[in-house]
Amino acid sequence: MRQVLADQYAEFAAARAGHLYRSACLLTAGDTHLAEDLVQETLGRLYIAWQRVSRVGNPAGYAQTVLTRTFLAHQRRRSSTERATDTFPDRAGTDQRDVPLRLTLLEALARLPAKDRAVVVLRYWEDRSIEETADALHASSAAVRTRCTRALGRLRELLGEDLGEYARY
């Protein structure tokens, strides 16, 4: 890699690694080890494509897309018995108000199928439109809408309508 490009890449990686890591933590529902792994893989993939990536208008968005696809590819490789919903034990019966919001929200995210979680993260953490989300996931807008509606319904069920109140805890 030419020096100018190498410097550009290093600057980009330093500036975006934190955000990518936080996205990855949400995608993995709090699995920080997997999140680190995904970010490193994403940065590695960006490195080899940097010449091309640096010419696109929005390298940060591109990086996020690579991260999401890397996450989904990882999920596909997992055995079908190892479902995301098994990550956390059922906490039914505990007083949800005593649990900090992060755990509550992450637990709820962990109960979503991986692709639904990716939709939620792209839509509400990355603030992408339905169309942009569909583009990142190689899916149709209609499919993203369906997933989104389903995921929101499930999160409502798990977190309660007044999720916002927990945010103050």
Place this chain on the structure above:
Amino acid sequence: MPVHQHSDPFEDRLAAGLRDAGQTFDPDLHTLTTAGLVRGRRLRLRRRAAVVGGAASLALVGVGGALLLGGGPDADRSSVASTPSARTTAAPVSGEELISTLKKRLGYGKFSQESAHGTTDKPGPAYAQLVWDDGDGGSVVSINLEKVEPGSEGARQWTQCPDKAFTPYDSCKISRLHNGAVLRILQGYEYPDKREPTKVWTADLITPKGQHVTASEWNAEAEKGSPVTRSEPPLDSAGLKKLVTAPAWLTAVDAIPDAEVPSPTPEETTAPTTDIRKTLVDLLPSGLTPVSRGGEESGYGYVVVDDGKGSSLVEINVQPNMGDLLGDGIFEGAEQQADGTMLVTREDAGDKDVPGTVRWTVDTVRINGLRVAISAYNSGGPHDAPGRDKPALTLEQLKKIALSSAWGPSREDLYGQKNGQKNSDQG
């Protein structure tokens, strides 16, 4: 970033909740960026070496002393998430010190064109290189230092002689030293097709701790593009062994930051070479007799077949996680198969400049990112003169092999009804 208005207040609360939750995760930026860079470099090297004709490229990468590591069957499969951050217990060694050690070991003569990279600078392989004139003509002499994963395939590749079909050489000797280290001394050529009489002799020392020292010497003042100055490089095997086994190099290797050591990752592992060769032989059309077979790197195999009309080399690369190649020029105009696999065919003259060579290639990337690239030649080796007009296999036959489910799961295996996930994991 645009802020989208959500029609449902719950969506706004969710966005706020995600922001709060996200902010609580505290990244170790140094580890992330360093390990990301190491992965990128490793991916790039893998990709270069993986171009069909891979064994030859691998040998060239090896001579340069660059990192090319892969997880062998015995390697630790732990995730790179556990890669330690840059730290080392040994004192750093500067480029000047490496040059000074090299001069001291060579002892006499004239030195020029010095360049080096110590263990203290930015990440990158540590090396020292200079032109040494011992009185009989100037020669490049270089030392390259790196850490490798002990017991991994990356370490083992330096303890075996290269496949002669791809890397012609005059002599290759492997010996085990008293401290358990393995020494390989290879007397070969800068250009595998010997189009110029530039020789490169290398000694690779691998210790049980994973220290890797390479000493290389040429019979010219530059590795490539410079006329030879003498018939052979200056140091004989004994001299090269003495140079590569100098204790100072091992001390310097210990000073290389640990984060420069890429760990094998589970997703980049490929089937063992023997399986790839065996599968390739199993998939050959009837009537083709394998006359020799080989392959020395992970994900690569070859077989030379003869249908009675002369030898034809057939080589194959099988690599996972290559989906992003689809954005590259080499897959431009690819045809999509019924199962979503993208396929391109190429007809060219090989990449070794041997007159009359005909190479037919079928390159595919499956929906799960698995790349299978197969080529057939009208000769028995990439550097051999053609012995027939066309390769022994047609493009149709190559396509059939490349698309075989023997290389990995099909779309049905991944998304089909049999695992019951069809509707829960697809958009």
